[in-house]
Amino acid sequence: MRASDLLGAEVHTADGGRLGVVTGLRCTSDGPSTGGLPAPRVRALQVTGRHVGAALGYQQDGQRGPWLVRALVQALHRRTALVDVGSIDRIEDGTVHLSGTPD
Amino acid sequence: MKRILSVFLGVLTAIGGFVDIGDLVANALAGARFGLSLVWVTMLGVVGICLFAEMSGRVAAVTRRGTFDVIRERLGPRAGLINLVASVLVTVLTFTAEIGGVALALELATSVNYLLFVPVVGFAVWLVIWRLKFSALENVFGLLGLALIVFAVALWKLGPDWSEFLHSIVAPRKPATEDLSTYLYYGVALFGAALTPYEVFFFSSGAVEERWTAKDIATSRVNVFLGFPLGGLLSVAIAGCAALVLMPQGIEVDTLGQVGLPVAVAVGKLGLAVAILGFVAATFGAALETGLSTGYSVAQYFGWQWGKFVKPRQAARFHIVVLLSLMAAIAGVLTTADPIKVTEYSIVFSAVALPLTYFPILVVANDPVYMGEHVNGRLSNVLGTLFLFIIGIVAVAAIPLMLITAAGQ
């Protein structure tokens, strides 16, 4: 898979609602370091959309690990939120489908 | 001592290299039709180019990368590509105008038809880019361009009433016989001539070619803030000469000869010869810059090795792009389109493309991730934003004005 498959992709919640568009890929530097430098690991999608504010509750639900808390603090923009990559159910036809339901 | 000499050389080169065919034609045209009432636009343009050249030089010195490299990183490949295509088109058009300008200047010197000079000029441009060291390229043609000081000499010799002269500049009055729309159109042309996009690419890429680092920012500032305004004064001198000699006679400028006529009148044949030397140096130097700029832009967008600081075979695609744009420029002149008209179109389209070039520079110069402590200060930002606003208005007004006035008829 390529980064360009994710960036710009539409993000839909499990019930088909359109959350927004992927505008960034939040990473940590804790991937395997076979070459000396640890590879970046994509942890969350930065999603921007009109309905993202309402979904903030949903993705706080999927919180995992302290790094996400710190990164969340940065994503203060009401229309932008982070969606943990673990919540991705499938990626089809340029659309990211999330599992689970918003609160 | 060596340091002072090199700074001095840098300033002189900046002065001599400031004027290109666009400035020659626009200032002479404006002076002949509007007297001194549009000099304020040239001065505004000079302030603008100083501002953005300083910024792009600083970005290049700190990031050690050229403008287009950073534009694509900051704005993304799509916006970067739109920017690239527009810039390359305008720069190649300008390149065509510059080659035409060299040929016209040689025609003026020898009375041999300018078209016959075109292949020779084209080959010479390519050869110099291929073989001459970057700093030599800049210095030789920059210093030779100082010959245009003869216009200041001519202005002095024409001995106008200086208080009236200055008054016409600071309190401009559009001539009653001209429409407002034509006045504004020539204003746009002068602005586009002073603020050509290629200048910024060339200046920043040149900074990387000459291996500038943050320590060189101070020198670059001296070159820009001393050299460019003095170069701008040469533009004003050209307009002033046209205003004093051509305007009273109702002579409109459609040839390069008419641009030089006031010098012939005021200083005689020797003066004209010096002016022609200045024309050749200024246009040839600008041809080198525009040719290199197309190569810089394309190579930097795609990440290819570029520059004259490596052997040509290590930057093969860069040199091919330069060669292809040279061929396009030569073909453009050989269509026998009037080079003066081509120059006018190139400066008007430059005015349209300006926001694409300057907006990203302002963005990058403000980004602390790239610039560290050398990020824009309050003054640069206030002036930069103000200019971006002005540039936006000019860009939007350019084409409509061109259509309304039928390109200044």
Place this chain on the structure above:
Amino acid sequence: MTDDDTFDLRLRLLDRQVVDPDGAMICKVDDVELVPADDGGYVVTALLAGPLALGPRLPGRLGRWTVALARRWADGPDPAPRRIPFERVTELGSAVVLDRTRDQLGIARLEDWVRTHVIDRIPGSRHESE
């Protein structure tokens, strides 16, 4: 972005200039290969470059044409973009620094073609400008 250890891939890696250990320019990071990891997330396994990598990121028809043209130029039925395994990266700063030169990576086919067929035939291509 500086006071925590997460970053945006788009800002730190994509579209960055890739250079060799001596600073010579190689390519841009036109795209990045991601592989789902067992321990969570997607790991960057390689940098991708060339028209087959950049093409899909360009809008609409232009993007499709770029990819189509690149496919014609390449050999083989299902060509892949130029691929630089992430192990080659030694530094992720203002530029992405690798531990090999462009020739050692063998990825710049257009550059090699232009150099062999055009540039090297012109006298003076091997000299530093005098």
